[in-house]
Amino acid sequence: MCEACLRRVGQKNVYNTPCPMCRQLIIQCIKKTELVKTLKDFYPEEYRARLREQRKYLNDKFSPLPHRRTALAQTQEDIRNRILGQRNNLQPQRAKIYLAGFVLLIMIVPVVSLGKAVVNSAIGLVQDIWTWL
Structure with missing residues (x-):
């Protein structure tokens, strides 16, 4: 899932956020750098458009990524x-x-x-x- 979608999912309760697909609690969000690089190489226009959209969302309202409390x-x-x-x-x-x-x-x-x-x-x-x- 993209970062903006994860932030939207975790807005209400950052520590006990279920995955929208499998409904298990999200423990940690790790950025997949290889996937990002591949998307940037194969779909540069779409990647830039999506990045602008994410930045716009993050500037409007900041929510932390879902995670589990230690x-x-x-x-x-x-x-x-x-x-x-x-x-x-x-x-x-x-x-x-x-x-x-x-x-x-x-x-x-x-x-x-x-x-x-x-x-x-x-x-x-x-x-x-x-x-x-």
């Missing part, structure tokens, strides 16, 4: 919802204590096992929560 992303979202969802019930000091505990948990897990990108996204999550408190 376990860490799910955990981060659960923690964010728990802290922010209870924000009105908690005093700010208590919420900040929970957040500090989460920060310590992130620091305990070695960067080598998770990777720098995951740690940076976790730090961004902490900064988002801190600004909400």
